[in-house]
Amino acid sequence: MGFRIRKMGFYLWVCFSLLCYSLSFVSSQTEGDTTVEGTVFIDGKAPIATIDDDFICATLDWWPPEKCDYGTCSWGLAGLLNLDLSNNIFLNAIKAFSPLKIRLGGTLQDKVIYDTSDNQEPCTSFVKNTSEMFGFTQGCLPLNRWDELNAFFEKAGAKIIFGLNALVGRSIKSDGSAVGAWNYTNAESFIRYTVEKNYTIHGWELGNELCGSGVGTRVTANLYAADTAALQSIVQNIYRDVDLKPLVIAPGGFYDSNWFKEFIDKTTKSLDVVTHHIYNLGPGVDEHLVEKILNPSVLDGESRTFSGLHNIIKNSTTSATAWVGEAGGAYNSGHNLVTNAFVFSFWYLDQLGMASKYDTKTYCRQSLIGGNYGLLNTTTFVPNPDYYSALLWHRLMGRNVLSTSFAGTKKIRSYTHCAKQSVSLVLQLASRYMNNYQLRISNMVNFHLGTVERVKFGIPRTLCQSVWMLHSGKLL
Numbered sequence: 099m100g101f102r103i104r105k106m107g108f109y110l111w112v113c114f115s116l117l118c119y120s121l122s123f124v125s126s127q128t129e130g131d132t133t134v135e136g137t138v139f140i141d142g143k144a145p146i147a148t149i150d151d152d153f154i155c156a157t158l159d160w161w162p163p164e165k166c167d168y169g170t171c172s173w174g175l176a177g178l179l180n181l182d183l184s185n186n187i188f189l190n191a192i193k194a195f196s197p198l199k200i201r202l203g204g205t206l207q208d209k210v211i212y213d214t215s216d217n218q219e220p221c222t223s224f225v226k227n228t229s230e231m232f233g234f235t236q237g238c239l240p241l242n243r244w245d246e247l248n249a250f251f252e253k254a255g256a257k258i259i260f261g262l263n264a265l266v267g268r269s270i271k272s273d274g275s276a277v278g279a280w281n282y283t284n285a286e287s288f289i290r291y292t293v294e295k296n297y298t299i300h301g302w303e304l305g306n307e308l309c310g311s312g313v314g315t316r317v318t319a320n321l322y323a324a325d326t327a328a329l330q331s332i333v334q335n336i337y338r339d340v341d342l343k344p345l346v347i348a349p350g351g352f353y354d355s356n357w358f359k360e361f362i363d364k365t366t367k368s369l370d371v372v373t374h375h376i377y378n379l380g381p382g383v384d385e386h387l388v389e390k391i392l393n394p395s396v397l398d399g400e401s402r403t404f405s406g407l408h409n410i411i412k413n414s415t416t417s418a419t420a421w422v423g424e425a426g427g428a429y430n431s432g433h434n435l436v437t438n439a440f441v442f443s444f445w446y447l448d449q450l451g452m453a454s455k456y457d458t459k460t461y462c463r464q465s466l467i468g469g470n471y472g473l474l475n476t477t478t479f480v481p482n483p484d485y486y487s488a489l490l491w492h493r494l495m496g497r498n499v500l501s502t503s504f505a506g507t508k509k510i511r512s513y514t515h516c517a518k519q520s521v522s523l524v525l526q527l528a529s530r531y532m533n534n535y536q537l538r539i540s541n542m543v544n545f546h547l548g549t550v551e552r553v554k555f556g557i558p559r560t561l562c563q564s565v566w567m568l569h570s571g572k573l574l
């Protein structure tokens with residue numbers, strides 16, 4: 099690994115209670131030899147956005163052990179068909195969130211068939227074949243595996259979002275587009291089986307990365323809207339005697355303003371959640387990922403997507419809300435010792451803050467386990483640093499998001515929410531330049547400042563690409 103980082107800082111959460119409208123405080127940090135001062139302005143009059151209580155979500159993918167990128171095979175037995183469901187570290191890691199949302203899906207979801215009674219084909223796993231789209235043949239989910247997964251999710255208290263195969267029945271034209279209506283026979287019987295077994299599914303999501311210009315192939319917004327209406331009608335029918343109705347979610351792909359606008363306008367009666375994916379750092383093989391993660395203008399770039407989607411939703415009569423359905427930062431499975439190391443929290447925490455600011459209700463991290471971007475180690479299930487970032491966020495950051503701005507260096511990222519547990523605010527500051535920080539809170543208006551509590555996570559700069567994390571000097 100060839101990265102050298104001169105300095106690596108901290109993320110800092112400041113919790114304080116107050117009864118006030120606005121405040122500002124001054125923080126200064128030493129950058130090299132000079133001290134830089136900045137002021138954080140928080141407007142506490144009214145929230146600018148609201149997130150779900152269970153905003154934190156992570157994904158499980160279908161990739162088999164044979165999935166390799168640039169010569170590295172990073173999935174091991176972390177795929178849905180192979181995952182060890184008897185591992186206690188895994189169980190407890192999920193339980194700690196009570197609940198963690200988990201989205202099941204990914205590239206191969208549009209090649210999965212379900213072994214319900216209508217299925218005529220043998221139920222076999224994916225087989226590597228480079229001439230096939232996505233590099234693998236069709237694979238099959240056996241019902242006994244689906245039973246095991248559901249037993250595990252119930253024990254772990256997870257809320258499941260299941261990504262359905264949206265390519266069944268379509269044919270792929272020579273220009274790369276997929277045409278013809280979605281054949282939902284297999285999906286319908288799979289949903290019916292799930293309901294008969296009393297498994298609780300939080301949401302059914304249609305398709306993976308088929309919107310806009312698509313990955314592998316693409317489906318037009320008009321056709322996708324018709325298929326989403328079909329999914330909603332299947333769901334309404336199957337769940338008619340069930341009290342808890344699942345969400346109808348789509349399209350689970352990359353944001354494209356024209357495609358999303360048309361889709362959202364045509365699904366005002368059928369769609370509950372509009373999902374988009376984020377891989378804004380480029381391919382995992384990139385040798386300059388660390389520089390990108392620490393570059394404020396790269397981080398800021400994603401705000402165009404968030405605000406674009408937010409405006410489309412605001413402008414539409416839809417009642418659908420936006421989620422990030424899958425975000426791994428660097429595509430093709432991430433990069434070992436970057437997207438699973440301490441340094442990646444500078445991207446991840448910034449994403450969580452930015453998504454919240456634009457009223458994104460839920461954010462699914464690729465991945466809970468598997469690839470080089472897992473919250474958990476692929477072989478040992480031991481938490482990587484971002485697991486702790488996710489857990490801290492989940493415990494501290496409440497639903498109401500407050501307008502926060504920082505006058506000073508762009509290298510300090512600041513986000514404020516009302517706290518989860520009490521009448522207080524949580525300000526999240528993250529910067530690699532916060533080695534020697536001072537935080538001075540100044541009483542700008544008449545407010546009562548209660549206890550100030552700081553939670554600081556850091557790592558000695560030499561270990562920034564390590565997978566450890568320190569909390570108050572103690573190794574986690």
Ligand SMILES: *[C@@H]1O[C@H](CO)[C@@H](O)[C@H](O)[C@H]1NC(C)=O
Pocket residue numbers: 227228229230
């Ligand atoms: C791989 O897929 C192609 C196209 O579907 C097929 O013609 C070929 O026989 C497959 N190769 C193997 C080894 O199965």
Ligand SMILES: *[C@@H]1O[C@H](CO)[C@@H](O)[C@H](O)[C@H]1NC(C)=O
Pocket residue numbers: 216217267281282283284
């Ligand atoms: C849809 O797929 C099923 C097999 O799952 C098949 O029996 C049926 O004929 C297909 N429907 C259409 C309209 O092609």
Ligand SMILES: *[C@@H]1O[C@H](CO)[C@@H](O)[C@H](O)[C@H]1NC(C)=O
Pocket residue numbers: 294295296
């Ligand atoms: C599902 O729940 C219903 C009502 O609570 C019950 O009658 C039925 O036996 C349950 N089915 C299974 C497969 O557990």
Ligand SMILES: *[C@@H]1O[C@H](CO)[C@@H](O)[C@H](O)[C@H]1NC(C)=O
Pocket residue numbers: 409410413
């Ligand atoms: C929102 O609607 C207004 C008025 O119809 C229009 O001018 C504007 O371009 C729309 N914005 C988006 C993002 O669709």
Ligand SMILES: *[C@@H]1O[C@H](CO)[C@@H](O)[C@H](O)[C@H]1NC(C)=O
Pocket residue numbers: 434435438475476477478565
């Ligand atoms: C995951 O654990 C294995 C076994 O302890 C170790 O070799 C590997 O380096 C770990 N991976 C990461 C990213 O920490």
